[in-house]
Amino acid sequence: MATDLIVPLKPPHAGKSRLRGALGYPADAECHAALVLALASDTLRAATAAPGVRRVLVVGSDPEALAALRELGAEVVDEQGNGEVLGGLNGALLVGERLLRAADPLAAVGALQADLPALRPGELAAALAEAGGRRAFTADRHGTGTTLLLSGAGQPLAPRFGEGSASAHTASGAVPLALKAPSLRGDVDTPEDLEHARLLGLGPSTTALLGTACVPH
Numbered sequence: 229m230a231t232d233l234i235v236p237l238k239p240p241h242a243g244k245s246r247l248r249g250a251l252g253y254p255a256d257a258e259c260h261a262a263l264v265l266a267l268a269s270d271t272l273r274a275a276t277a278a279p280g281v282r283r284v285l286v287v288g289s290d291p292e293a294l295a296a297l298r299e300l301g302a303e304v305v306d307e308q309g310n311g312e313v314l315g316g317l318n319g320a321l322l323v324g325e326r327l328l329r330a331a332d333p334l335a336a337v338g339a340l341q342a343d344l345p346a347l348r349p350g351e352l353a354a355a356l357a358e359a360g361g362r363r364a365f366t367a368d369r370h371g372t373g374t375t376l377l378l379s380g381a382g383q384p385l386a387p388r389f390g391e392g393s394a395s396a397h398t399a400s401g402a403v404p405l406a407l408k409a410p411s412l413r414g415d416v417d418t419p420e421d422l423e424h425a426r427l428l429g430l431g432p433s434t435t436a437l438l439g440t441a442c443v444p445h
């Protein structure tokens with residue numbers, strides 16, 4: 229069964245605060261927002277190309293970022309635009325889940341972080357295949373966070389993202405997937421994470437951005 233993915237995106241100027249100035253890239257607000265948007269663009273390019281993925285829905289509140297990501301073929305929704313503001317990352321995921329389940333109550337719904345710039349479509353597809361319709365997740369490379377959470381078909385996603393989410397997802401009965409999938413586990417929170425993703429092979433948006441000068445304002 230194909231999976232519908234929600235990709236949550238905090239406004240790029242506010243998100244990924246620990247990345248400011250990473251790899252020598254300017255810490256200026258606009259330069260930083262461009263870097264965060266590039267990470268999301270590479271994530272979405274891979275997610276929309278992955279076999280087994282049916283819909284990719286970005287949930288966020290920054291109109292410019294949502295417009296840019298729509299250009300890449302993702303669906304987008306304003307997390308504050310439907311009169312239901314649940315707040316925070318898990319709240320945004322619930323907004324997305326409701327929309328996807330309204331369209332197909334039996335959908336297998338997943339949440340994919342927007343900071344996976346080295347993501348390979350084949351590794352995402354392999355994770356969906358290993359999950360096989362179970363509620364399951366991939367922990368990040370450190371083993372503490374979560375990069376992908378999948379629901380069982382027609383079952384609630386019940387996201388518990390946040391500090392220590394890998395333990396929280398295990399405690400809530402989600403199956404930790406065993407596949408290696410380094411690109412799927414390589415989320416980028418810190419400069420060290422970005423260097424790790426660079427060694428795995430960054431997608432075209434992040435590669436291009438880091439190769440050009442951003443002039444701080």
Ligand SMILES: Nc1nc2c(ncn2[C@@H]2O[C@H](COP(=O)(O)OP(=O)(O)OP(=O)(O)O)[C@@H](O)[C@H]2O)c(=O)[nH]1
Pocket residue numbers: 235236237238242243244245246247287288289307315316317320341342343417
């Ligand atoms: N829509 C939405 N997405 C969020 C929100 N908070 C975090 N996210 C997204 O959730 C994913 C994981 O978030 P974190 O890694 O905690 O990101 P962050 O808050 O941008 O990073 P830090 O500033 O380093 O804590 C990323 O894709 C974020 O863009 C939120 O309030 N709303």
Ligand SMILES: C=C(OP(=O)(O)O)C(=O)O
Pocket residue numbers: 317368372373374375388389390391392393394415417
């Ligand atoms: C919110 C999370 O992301 P991060 O660890 O990247 O902050 C999480 O892993 O649950």
